[in-house]
Amino acid sequence: MGSHVGIVGTGLIGASIGLALGQAGWTRTGCDADAEALATARMCGAIDTPVSGPHAVIEAGPDIVVLAAPPGAIRALVQDLDTDLLVMDVASVKSPIVEASRLARFVGTHPMAGREVSGPDAATPALFRGAAWVVTTDGASPEDIERVTAVIETVGARAVLMSAAEHDRAVGAVSHLPHIIASTLMDLVSDDALSLELAAGSFRDLTRVAGSSPEFWKEVLVANADVIAERVEAFRSRLDEMLSVIESGDIDAIADRLARAQQSRRDLGAPVGAIRVALADRPGELARVGQAFQRSSADIRDIQMRHAPYGGGGILTVSVNVDDVEIMVDALSAEGLYIIE
Incomplete structure (x- = not known):
């Protein structure tokens, strides 16, 4: 496989990809609608050659193009770009982008890694090490999936193949719903100075993602609105069930629910x-x-x-x-x- 990547969008994810591939000896051409972000990405070593925009990235002739812009911008790009180059994206919602793509060679992907801070100055080549990286199979050739998987493995992640719909349903539960919960909980206690004074590790862990960029998340939540609505309703139902058990005073039933959750959390990863x-x-x-x-x-x-x-x-x-x-x-x-x- 070649070793020249074009990166459209040099925020946290795009710049981290650039840093990781740079460590592997890749040449990196990049662009960003934000001139300051592009300059920062070049200064921190995430790209070698800054160019004026997505079309200039294509003209540079990279072996693969990574679309790392916001979801709405990526959806427009996969409709407007005219190229035979292999293109992959890293958006957090897949179905709208895969369905909109008119590209000859496109593989939708999503790295399950990130931080609550954004921008190229927060980028790190270690961001993807050990992380799952979803590769959607919709409309993609086996050869292109193999090439994209090789890039993913180069930055230290492991590829997980699934359809775009399967991805959106899964992240609706493990990424998008938790963000809504964290943001709503922060909103609930934001005017409660006494509660915030007592906030310790568990509260900070639970609400960490509420510190993420609203500009990024507003697009993600709208793009996956149908799945999120289903997940929120399911969560609301579980909350109602838990509240009923607590109000009933049934100690054993409460303990049983907590124990099931405890075991599921232990099964999630190494203790x-x-x-x-x-x-x-x-x-x-x-x-x-x-x-x-x-x-x-x-x-x-x-x-x-x-x-x-x-x-x-x-x-x-x-x-x-x-x-x-x-x-x-x-x-x-x-x-x-x-x-x-």
């Missing part, structure tokens, strides 16, 4: 253990944490920092593979850090 570290307001505190990480060689799954509301310091929560909890605690303690039991 993790959370270690809470009290950080003092003194120089070198985070450096000591870094030394502990290096010393332990533990499998770190997540890191969250909550600053103290009044003054310096704060609480660092480190999530590691459950088998590595003891070794991580020992390493942190050896650096003189205080572990909250």
Whole structure:
């Protein structure tokens, strides 16, 4: 396969693709409607050659073109571009784009990776490592699917093949509905200063995605509105059922529902253990944490920092593979850090 990619859209996803392929030796031509985003992408090394727009990307003759613009822009591009080059997109909703495409060679894809921050300055070549990356099979040739899969594997992700409709239904449950829940919950408590004062790890975990770009998400939610409506109704029904059980006072029934959810969550991935570290307001505190990480060689799954509301310091929560909890605690303690039991 060739090693020249054209990237249309140099935000978080497009720039991260550019960085990852750059590490693999690819040449990268890119464009973005936002001149500042394009300049930032070039400055951070996500692209080699900035050009004026999508048609200029095509004219550069890349081996594959990645459409990493917002969903509405991608839908317009797959209707308007005239090229025999292989084109893939990374939009979060697939059916409207696959159905709109007039391209000779098009494969709809969606990397199941991202961050709550956006823009090329948040890009990282590690964004896709180990992540599932959906490849839709609708109308695509086996050869083109194979070429797109090779690109996906080059950036460290694993391809998951399915239809566009299957994708949209699945992400409606595991991506779009959680975003609606997080945003609605934040809206519910936004004027409740006392509740927000008490917000800790579980609340912050649950609402993390509410910090994502509204400009991006408004397009995603509208594009998948039918599936989302179905998922919201199903969730509302489950909430009503749970409320009825709670109001009934049936302790065993409540425990049964919670236990089923607990087991499903455990089945989702490798179990993790959370270690809470009290950080003092003194120089070198985070450096000591870094030394502990290096010393332990533990499998770190997540890191969250909550600053103290009044003054310096704060609480660092480190999530590691459950088998590595003891070794991580020992390493942190050896650096003189205080572990909250």
